[in-house]
Amino acid sequence: LSAEGARLRESAIRRMGALMANAPDLISFAPGYPDESLFPWDAFREITARLLASEDGRAMQYGATRGYRPLVETCVELMRDRGIAADPADVVVTTGSQQGLDLIGRVLCDPGDVILMELPSYVGAISAFQNIGADLVGVPQEADGLDLEALDAVTRRLRADGRAVKALYTVPNFQNPTGLLVGLEKRRALLEWAARADVLIIEDDPYGALYFDDVTRPEETRAIAADADPADARVIYLSSFSKTLVPGLRTAWIAAPPPIAVKIELAKQSVDLCTSPFDQRVVHAACRDGVLARQLPVLRAAYREKRDVMATALESALGAAVRWTMPRGGFFLWVQLPDGLTGDALLARAHARGVIYVAGEPFFVDGRGQEFVRLAFSSASHDRIGEGIRRLAAAINEADRA
Amino acid sequence: LSAEGARLRESAIRRMGALMANAPDLISFAPGYPDESLFPWDAFREITARLLASEDGRAMQYGATRGYRPLVETCVELMRDRGIAADPADVVVTTGSQQGLDLIGRVLCDPGDVILMELPSYVGAISAFQNIGADLVGVPQEADGLDLEALDAVTRRLRADGRAVKALYTVPNFQNPTGLLVGLEKRRALLEWAARADVLIIEDDPYGALYFDDVTRPEETRAIAADADPADARVIYLSSFSKTLVPGLRTAWIAAPPPIAVKIELAKQSVDLCTSPFDQRVVHAACRDGVLARQLPVLRAAYREKRDVMATALESALGAAVRWTMPRGGFFLWVQLPDGLTGDALLARAHARGVIYVAGEPFFVDGRGQEFVRLAFSSASHDRIGEGIRRLAAAINEADRA
Numbered sequence: 136l137s138a139e140g141a142r143l144r145e146s147a148i149r150r151m152g153a154l155m156a157n158a159p160d161l162i163s164f165a166p167g168y169p170d171e172s173l174f175p176w177d178a179f180r181e182i183t184a185r186l187l188a189s190e191d192g193r194a195m196q197y198g199a200t201r202g203y204r205p206l207v208e209t210c211v212e213l214m215r216d217r218g219i220a221a222d223p224a225d226v227v228v229t230t231g232s233q234q235g236l237d238l239i240g241r242v243l244c245d246p247g248d249v250i251l252m253e254l255p256s257y258v259g260a261i262s263a264f265q266n267i268g269a270d271l272v273g274v275p276q277e278a279d280g281l282d283l284e285a286l287d288a289v290t291r292r293l294r295a296d297g298r299a300v301k302a303l304y305t306v307p308n309f310q311n312p313t314g315l316l317v318g319l320e321k322r323r324a325l326l327e328w329a330a331r332a333d334v335l336i337i338e339d340d341p342y343g344a345l346y347f348d349d350v351t352r353p354e355e356t357r358a359i360a361a362d363a364d365p366a367d368a369r370v371i372y373l374s375s376f377s378k379t380l381v382p383g384l385r386t387a388w389i390a391a392p393p394p395i396a397v398k399i400e401l402a403k404q405s406v407d408l409c410t411s412p413f414d415q416r417v418v419h420a421a422c423r424d425g426v427l428a429r430q431l432p433v434l435r436a437a438y439r440e441k442r443d444v445m446a447t448a449l450e451s452a453l454g455a456a457v458r459w460t461m462p463r464g465g466f467f468l469w470v471q472l473p474d475g476l477t478g479d480a481l482l483a484r485a486h487a488r489g490v491i492y493v494a495g496e497p498f499f500v501d502g503r504g505q506e507f508v509r510l511a512f513s514s515a516s517h518d519r520i521g522e523g524i525r526r527l528a529a530a531i532n533e534a535d536r537a
Numbered sequence: 538l539s540a541e542g543a544r545l546r547e548s549a550i551r552r553m554g555a556l557m558a559n560a561p562d563l564i565s566f567a568p569g570y571p572d573e574s575l576f577p578w579d580a581f582r583e584i585t586a587r588l589l590a591s592e593d594g595r596a597m598q599y600g601a602t603r604g605y606r607p608l609v610e611t612c613v614e615l616m617r618d619r620g621i622a623a624d625p626a627d628v629v630v631t632t633g634s635q636q637g638l639d640l641i642g643r644v645l646c647d648p649g650d651v652i653l654m655e656l657p658s659y660v661g662a663i664s665a666f667q668n669i670g671a672d673l674v675g676v677p678q679e680a681d682g683l684d685l686e687a688l689d690a691v692t693r694r695l696r697a698d699g700r701a702v703k704a705l706y707t708v709p710n711f712q713n714p715t716g717l718l719v720g721l722e723k724r725r726a727l728l729e730w731a732a733r734a735d736v737l738i739i740e741d742d743p744y745g746a747l748y749f750d751d752v753t754r755p756e757e758t759r760a761i762a763a764d765a766d767p768a769d770a771r772v773i774y775l776s777s778f779s780k781t782l783v784p785g786l787r788t789a790w791i792a793a794p795p796p797i798a799v800k801i802e803l804a805k806q807s808v809d810l811c812t813s814p815f816d817q818r819v820v821h822a823a824c825r826d827g828v829l830a831r832q833l834p835v836l837r838a839a840y841r842e843k844r845d846v847m848a849t850a851l852e853s854a855l856g857a858a859v860r861w862t863m864p865r866g867g868f869f870l871w872v873q874l875p876d877g878l879t880g881d882a883l884l885a886r887a888h889a890r891g892v893i894y895v896a897g898e899p900f901f902v903d904g905r906g907q908e909f910v911r912l913a914f915s916s917a918s919h920d921r922i923g924e925g926i927r928r929l930a931a932a933i934n935e936a937d938r939a
Contacts, residue, residue: 137650139804140643143644145803171598180589196571230813237808242539262806384815402545405664411786411816
C-alpha cells in the first residue's frame, strides 16, 4: 500500500450509513440526505423519456471532461443569479462536490501543505484533504463565522514555522455541521484577509439556496466569490445539484480561476474522464425547464418546517438540558449535549433505542467537539422526526442517570 | 500548485476529442468510442420509465460507496461466466474504469514507485498512474504478449537499484492500442512470474467480450484472474459496461483481494462518495433483463464487420505501404507507417484532409512508437470508414512525395 492507502479512513457519516442499512425501524438523523418525498419524479420521467426518444447518441457516449456545454452555461447562469461573474472557462462539472474537493486538493496540495479549516467543518472535505496528505489546521468560529484574529495568528505561526498555507476551506451558508450563516461583514473581511495573507479561499456552497425566509434574507447568502476581484484569482467556488435537485445524479460544479480550472480539468481526465453525460443532460433539462426554480421555494418551506418540528420536539423533550442555535437554512441542527456526556458515549444507547446521528468529534480537525452531535432534520418525515427526538431524549436521560 | 498539479498532462486521446468537436465533416478514428447506432435505446426507455415510475427514492438518493448491491452481484455473475471466482466483498463499482485505475494507483503507489507497463499500453492508464506520481517502466511485447525474459530482467534491474516494483498493468484481451490477444500459455506464465517476483497484476479487461468469432474462440479470452490462486491475492481485475452497453452511464467495476478492495472503497468515499445510483440501476436492469446478453453477439458481429471494412480499405488504398496485424477482437487497428513517416508528422496533413487518429508515441512510456498510428474502427459507419481510409491514404501518399 501507498502512504495514502495506509492513511485512508472511513468517514463518520458513511459509517453511519452502514449502520442504518441494517435496521428498518431505525430513525436516522445521521447523513444529510435530502427528502426523497420531494424529488420531482414527474419531471424526471418526462425529461428522461424525451432525452431517450431523441436517440441522440451523445447522451450515452463519452463526453467532454469540462462537462456538457449547455450545463456549463447553466452553472454560469446560476452563479450570475448569486452575484458571481463567472465564465464557462472557469467551470468544471464534477461527479458531485465530493469529487470537486478531491480534485482541488490534488491540484493544489503536496503532502504536508496546510489547508485551514473551520472548527468544526464538513467531514467530507476533511476526508478528501486528509487523504491527499494535506495537513489540516483548525481555526475557531464565532457567532458570525471565523475568528479573524485567530485566523491571522494561526497563519503567521504556520508561516513562521516554514509551512505552506495553501487555502482556507469555508462553508459560509448554513454550514455543515453547525448550520451557521457567516455574516456579510465577515465575508468581506475574509476576502481582504485572504488577499493580504495570499491564501486561496475554497468556498463550498451546497446549501445557499436553502435559506429559511422567516429569519434569512436571500442577500445574506451572498457568495464570497461574488465580491472577489477576478484579477486577484482568489476564490474557488463549489456548488451542487445534490441538495436542490437530487444527489443520485452525482452532478455538481467548480468555478475556479482559469489557470486552476485547466489543471482541475486535466486531473479529472485521469480521474473519471467525464461526469455521466446522461445525468448531466437530465440535470440540465431540469434547470432549463424550470424544475429547479419551482423546487426551491418548495424545499425552503419544507425544510424550514422540518427544522421547526425538530426544534419544537427538542425543546419539549429536553428543554434546557441541551443547547443549540436555531438554523437559518440548510439541513442541520448542531446540538451541545448535557455536561459530561459525549456524542460517542451516547451513540450506543441511542442506537439501541432506534435513533442515530453523527457525533461531533469527526468535524473537528483538532480532535475536540466530543460534546456535540449533528442532527439532520432534512430526510425524516415530521412524525419520524418527533419520534426520533423522543428516542434521543430517552437515551440522554438514561445516560444522565447512569 | 502541487507537484501533481504541475505534472498533469492532457491525454492524447482527449486532445483529439477537442480537435474533433470543431469539424463536422471530420472522420475520427481517434477515440475508442462504441458505435452509437448500436445503443439499446428501446431498452433504456423501458428501464428508465419503470425505475422512475416506482418513485423509489433510493434511485435518486446517495448510495453505498461499494455500489448498488444488486449490480455488485451482477458483476460477480459476469465474472463467474468468465471463469473468475469472485465474491461481493471483492467488488467496488467505479465511475468508469478510468476511476478504477486512478483509485488503484492511489491506494498502491507512492510517488516514485514503479508500475510495469506493456509497450505500447493504454494512454488512460498511463495518465492515471503518471498523475499520481508512479514511475512507469515499459516492457516490450512479442506476438503473444509480454516478453517474459525482458520482464524478468527489467524487474531485477529495478530492484537492484532499490526501486519498489508494485504492479504490472496489462490488457490481455484485444489490447488498446495494438488489438493484441495475449496467448493462454503466456497468461499462465505471467501469473507464475508475478507470484515468483511478488508483483501485483492489474488486469484491465474492457474488450474481452468483444472477440471476433471468425478467428477467436471465447476460451482464448480467459482472464488471468480466472487462474489466480485466491490465497495468493495476486490479481486486481477491472472490467466495464462502457464498451458493451454504453459509456455514458459511467459504470465499471474492480474486483480486488478484499484488503485492497476495502482501501479502494475508502479512497472512493472521499473521491465521489458513490457512482450515480440512477445509472447503476439502469445498468443493473439492462443486465438482469438480458439486454447485455442480447447486445453481445450483435456487437461482435458489427465490430468484426467494421474491422473487415477498414482492413479491406487499407489494403486497397495502401497495400504494402503500411503494416498491421489483423485484430481478433476489440476496437483498434494498429498501423505501422511507411519508413521515415511519423504519426505526429502525418497528423496535420490527415486533419487537413478530414481524418484523425491517435499517433503512436503517447502509448509508449519509453518515448518510442513514432512510426505507429492507432485507428479505431468502432465508431464510424462503413461508408465513413472507407472514406476516412481513402483520406488517410491520400495524406500518406502526399507525405511520401514531400
